[in-house]
Amino acid sequence: MSASGPVVVIGGGVIGAAIAQSLAARGTGVVLLERGHVGALPSASGASAALLEPLAGAEPTLAAMAQRSLDRLPGLCDSLRASTGIDPRWSRPGTLFIARRDREASWLRDVRAPLFAAAGASPSWLNADQALECEPAISPNVIGALRIAATQSVDAPSFTRALVAGAVLHGAVLMTGTPVNGFRRIGRRVVAVQTDTDEIACGQVVLAAGAWTATLARQLGADVPSVAVAPQRGQIMALAPRGTAPRVRHVLHGAGGYAVPKPDGTIIVGATHDDVGFDDSITPDGLRFLGNLVHELIPGLASETIQRTWCGFRPVWRGQDLPPWGSVGPLENLLVATGYGAIGLTIAAGIGEAVADQVTRR
Ligand SMILES: Cc1cc2nc3c(=O)[nH]c(=O)nc-3n(C[C@H](O)[C@H](O)[C@H](O)COP(=O)(O)OP(=O)(O)OC[C@H]3O[C@@H](n4cnc5c(N)ncnc54)[C@H](O)[C@@H]3O)c2cc1C
Structure with a gap:
């Protein structure tokens, strides 16, 4: 002072x-x-x-x-x-970057993994069986996944x-x-x-x-x-899977978005990048994007309940x-x-x- x-x-x-x-x-x-x-x-x-x-x-x-x-x-x-x-509500869930095509797998293994290694983030490559064993809710079409242990969440x-x-x-x-x-x-x-x-x-x-x-x-x-x-609207949602649904443990990345498991069992799925000023609407396009992400990342949870949708404004430089x-x-x-x-x-x-x-x- x-x-x-x-x-x-x-x-x-x-x-x-x-x-x-x-x-x-x-x-x-x-x-x-x-x-x-x-x-x-x-x-x-x-x-x-x-x-x-x-x-x-x-x-x-x-x-x-x-x-x-x-x-x-x-x-x-x-x-x-x-x-x-x-x-x-700090946790360290780690991340899986999901690959469903050969070119995604090569990009993750040859480009992303060395960058994460250089950042000290301990990347490891999982084959399809290992990825599905660790995350049963992901697409059975997965061909591999890059695991980053260091990812945290709050x-x-x-x-x-x-x-x-x-x-x-x-x-x-x-x-x-x-x-x-x-x-x-x-x-x-x-x-x-x-x-x-x-x-x-x-x-x-x-x-x-x-x-x-x-x-x-x-x-x-x-x-x-x-x-x-400038503001950039992000539309996002929380899923509340039933107790019988496969539990998601890692943050999952792919298809232009993510699914983030929280310690209370909810999963945050997001998010859109809408350059619409300070309009705080939740839109059909936004909901379609979020629904597609669920189908792409965690199809095993596509029939679970949407607990909440919301949006906020990223400050974009x-x-x-x-x-x-x-x-x-x-x-x-x-x-x-x-x-x-x-x-x-x-x-x-x-x-x-x-x-x-x-x-x-x-
Ligand atoms: C949907 C979504 C998902 C995101 N996911 C991630 C993520 O997974 N990981 C990550 O790192 N980041 C994520 N972000 C980005 C991150 O949330 C933002 O970069 C960060 O929260 C910005 O914080 P801030 O304090 O700069 O702005 P804000 O959180 O917007 O806070 C600005 C504050 O200033 C106040 N204010 C404004 N004008 C005035 C005034 N005149 N007088 C007094 N107070 C005022 C506002 O009320 C507000 O509370 C996400 C953002 C969104 C929208």
């Missing part, structure tokens, strides 16, 4: 929550402002499947950030559960709430139902953040409002570069460079952390630490 006030973090999604938690745990004064409820829809963090996989073959800075996050997660989730009483809303509760335990002030609608500047500093009812003095400001960050950044003044983030986590200039006490699209849950714990490093100048 600088002499002129706390760090004000705007946005109580997983990114703002992770930043607030990391800062507060270091003894920095934090105010976290969320316009609705933490981890609620249609925020991406309320919607996410929270499949957390090493980013093998991705841009190296992002891959390293993901690894920093994944290394931190088991201990972080344990300590949040113990200290806050909120269970992030419950996204619970993880987000646990991070916020952890921040509050370390002294952070949480204000929900508090939309930020403006800023007061003196020269190259933001000196206060404005809400409908208050003006909150700040030493530093972190914009972490997900897909809504571009709108917020426009309130800062014409000299601040635009934040190139449309800029030239990587999405930012830090200063974007020209304001000297402004940081931006958004635009992580479909990997925000995976890298959140790392981003929290990286932004806290910058704020506390470690």
